[in-house]
Amino acid sequence: MIQIESVTKRYPDGTTAVDDLSLDIPDGSITVLVGPSGCGKTTTLRMVNRMVEPTSGRILLDGSDITEQPVNALRRSMGYVIQNAGLFQHRTIVDNIATVPRMLGWDRRKARERARELMGRVGLDEALAKRYPYQLSGGQQQRVGVARALAADPPVLLMDEPFSAVDPIVRKSLQAELLRIQQELGKTIVFVTHDIDEAIRIGDMIAVMRTGGRLAQFAPPQELLSSPADEFVEDFLGTDRGIRRLSFFTSDGLALERGPVVAVDAGAEQVARATAAGAPYLLLTDADGKPLGWVAPQDAAGGADKVAVGSLLPYGRPFAAGRESLRDALDCAVLSPTGWAVAVDEQGAVAGVVSQEAIGAAIRSAHAGQREDGPAVPVRTTKAEVAT
Amino acid sequence: MSIFQFISDFFRDSAHWHGQDGIPHRVLEHLGYSFMALGIAAGLALPVGLVTGHTGRGGNALALIATAARALPSYGLLVLMFFWLGIGLTPVMIPLVALAVPPILLTSYEAMRTVDPAPVDAARGMGMGPAAVLFQVELPVALPLILSGLRSAAIQVVSTTAIAATVSLGGLGRFVIDGLYQRNYETVVGGATLIAGLALAMIALFWLVGRVAVSPGVRGGR
Ligand SMILES: Nc1ncnc2c1ncn2[C@@H]1O[C@H](COP(=O)(O)OP(=O)(O)O)[C@@H](O)[C@H]1O
Ligand SMILES: [Mg+2]
Numbered sequence: 308m309i310q311i312e313s314v315t316k317r318y319p320d321g322t323t324a325v326d327d328l329s330l331d332i333p334d335g336s337i338t339v340l341v342g343p344s345g346c347g348k349t350t351t352l353r354m355v356n357r358m359v360e361p362t363s364g365r366i367l368l369d370g371s372d373i374t375e376q377p378v379n380a381l382r383r384s385m386g387y388v389i390q391n392a393g394l395f396q397h398r399t400i401v402d403n404i405a406t407v408p409r410m411l412g413w414d415r416r417k418a419r420e421r422a423r424e425l426m427g428r429v430g431l432d433e434a435l436a437k438r439y440p441y442q443l444s445g446g447q448q449q450r451v452g453v454a455r456a457l458a459a460d461p462p463v464l465l466m467d468e469p470f471s472a473v474d475p476i477v478r479k480s481l482q483a484e485l486l487r488i489q490q491e492l493g494k495t496i497v498f499v500t501h502d503i504d505e506a507i508r509i510g511d512m513i514a515v516m517r518t519g520g521r522l523a524q525f526a527p528p529q530e531l532l533s534s535p536a537d538e539f540v541e542d543f544l545g546t547d548r549g550i551r552r553l554s555f556f557t558s559d560g561l562a563l564e565r566g567p568v569v570a571v572d573a574g575a576e577q578v579a580r581a582t583a584a585g586a587p588y589l590l591l592t593d594a595d596g597k598p599l600g601w602v603a604p605q606d607a608a609g610g611a612d613k614v615a616v617g618s619l620l621p622y623g624r625p626f627a628a629g630r631e632s633l634r635d636a637l638d639c640a641v642l643s644p645t646g647w648a649v650a651v652d653e654q655g656a657v658a659g660v661v662s663q664e665a666i667g668a669a670i671r672s673a674h675a676g677q678r679e680d681g682p683a684v685p686v687r688t689t690k691a692e693v694a695t
Numbered sequence: 696m697s698i699f700q701f702i703s704d705f706f707r708d709s710a711h712w713h714g715q716d717g718i719p720h721r722v723l724e725h726l727g728y729s730f731m732a733l734g735i736a737a738g739l740a741l742p743v744g745l746v747t748g749h750t751g752r753g754g755n756a757l758a759l760i761a762t763a764a765r766a767l768p769s770y771g772l773l774v775l776m777f778f779w780l781g782i783g784l785t786p787v788m789i790p791l792v793a794l795a796v797p798p799i800l801l802t803s804y805e806a807m808r809t810v811d812p813a814p815v816d817a818a819r820g821m822g823m824g825p826a827a828v829l830f831q832v833e834l835p836v837a838l839p840l841i842l843s844g845l846r847s848a849a850i851q852v853v854s855t856t857a858i859a860a861t862v863s864l865g866g867l868g869r870f871v872i873d874g875l876y877q878r879n880y881e882t883v884v885g886g887a888t889l890i891a892g893l894a895l896a897m898i899a900l901f902w903l904v905g906r907v908a909v910s911p912g913v914r915g916g917r
Contacts, residue, residue, distance in 0.1 A: 353820075356820055358816075358819065358820055378822075379822040379823070379824060380822070381822070382819075382820060382821060382822030383821065383822035386821075387817060387820035387821055389813060389816060389817055389820070390813075391813050392813075392817075393811075393813035393814045393815075393816060393817030393818075394814060394817075395814050395818075395831075395832060395835075395912075396811075396814070396836060396910075396912045396913055397835040397836055397909075397910035397912045397913045398910070398912065399912070406818075406821060406823075407821050407822070410821070410822065410823060410827075439910070439911060439912030439915060440912060441912060441915050442915070452817075455817075455821075456821075465820075
């Protein structure tokens with residue numbers, strides 16, 4: 308565990324970058340430091356690997372003061388990833404990644420072997436091993452930066468806005484990759500960002516900082532969204548925090564209806580039975596149970612096999628039942644022309660359909676349940692899904 | 696008689712190819728003086744330029760020194776040193792070193808100052824010591840600019856080393872000085888051609904050093 312105890316940092320010019328900050332960073336999870344630009348996130352992070360020395364207070368790593376061991380030994384036990392990756396442009400990708408193992412005295416062959424293994428782990432094609440950084444895209448460079456930080460298998464990873472300089476699509480895939488790697492490796496990660504969405508997407512715990520280097524709130528993301536400590540945190544979270552909070556509720560409990568679902572070869576009798584289920588539209592599926600589209604009951608009264616597939620209303624994006632969140636289910640329902648969301652199983656076959664009203668009811672009961680039980684701990688798999 | 700005639704006569708005269716006053720011996724002497732001056736200048740200017748560039752402090756003082764050194768007339772300095780120190784290598788080395796120092800000093804300072812700070816920060820954050828950061832992170836990236844400073848210095852020194860002959864030393868200046876004295880223009884032109892050739896050889900030499908010493912990752916990145 309990393310314990311930050313009443314740490315203050317005043318720079319020589321008088322700027323108080325961090326003011327009496329105390330924070331217990333739990334092992335094996337991702338703790339995000341988030342806040343507006345200049346609020347002292349980078350300074351806090353850099354005090355952990357002693358790139359910056361605190362003016363007062365102390366930082367403990369597994370119970371002992373970080374100043375007790377030689378500074379470079381401390382740094383080698385903590386991976387460090389920065390915004391623009393900071394790759395060594397004169398070294399190949401594989402040698403960039405092998406840097407820390409080489410510093411630790413591994414022989415070159417073993418260090419490179421390890422580096423290649425890590426390329427796979429962070430989703431880089433091994434064919435890039437002999438390239439130089441200038442031959443890689445920004446997103447690829449950032450992956451190399453992460454691989455380089457992981458190379459000597461340090462228990463702690465410090466990341467300072469690692470994905471801020473890449474475009475939103477690449478950023479999402481890097482975030483997903485980080486969550487996947489974290490699921491496998493269980494590192495203690497301190498992650499700095501100014502982007503609250505990123506913080507919510509990847510953080511197990513989020514420390515919101517305010518200008519002047521003070522801690523505004525330290526809580527798991529869903530608690531932050533449901534009960535912001537004050538107006539500053541509320542403002543910082545933005546206006547749609549209610550919707551975003553739905554990301555933390557699973558779609559498991561949704562009452563999926565199978566009644567309005569009919570196969571494309573269903574006869575008039577089956578259609579009549581489906582119509583009796585009372586839904587305003589019927590969902591047609593193909594022979595494998597995959598969705599085809601919606602049709603009004605009166606248009607299919609003569610049998611589903613008489614309906615031209617081209618005349619069906621599009622079903623929009625289906626959501627993965629149970630694996631995606633209530634936010635995804637609601638999004639699907641809102642986007643659907645019929646106002647009903649289509650749920651699919653792992654094979655992509657229709658598991659059922661659900662109305663906006665039913666989703667609304669599920670949201671209300673989820674909120675009620677949370678108030679009784681206190682904040683639920685997010686399920687890791689759910690988080691990874693949300694990020695993809 | 697055309698200048699090309701002079702040149703071809705000079706190089707075809709077999710008497711110019713051996714002995715104390717032969718082309719090979721004079722070329723070696725010339726290169727000897729030049730590289731000695733370049734070596735001394737690099738020994739003085741590189742550490743100062745690299746350190747000031749690395750720390751980012753002292754840039755103004757450095758620019759002042761370089762400008763002052765540039766303002767010194769090489770030949771005037773030589774004459775002064777000659778009257779002060781007498782015949783020898785030292786009075787020749789002083790103006791040549793003064794000539795070579797400014798380009799080396801300024802480019803090495805600039806090379807270090809313009810190194811991207813991000814990889815340096817990453818290296819320190821990974822636990823790399825200061826010497827390793829300098830030699831393994833900063834220098835490899837700063838090398839092309841440093842080499843370009845050494846190359847300008849080398850070209851200037853090779854061209855100016857001819858002045859050694861005016862104080863009775865050897866080198867290719869001998870052909871020029873002696874030729875002028877004897878009104879033998881074939882020798883004057885031949886000597887001047889050799890000096891120009893050596894200056895071009897410096898360009899080729901530093902190009903080659905760059906190919907070998909600078910990482911393709913740095914060359915490709917610009
Ligand atoms: N080396 C420094 N010297 C003086 N002031 C600094 C230095 N580094 C950061 N600061 C100031 O400290 C404050 C916090 O900076 P920083 O930790 O970089 O914030 P953040 O990472 O949250 O944007 C800012 O006001 C910044 O200008
Ligand atoms: Mg910052």
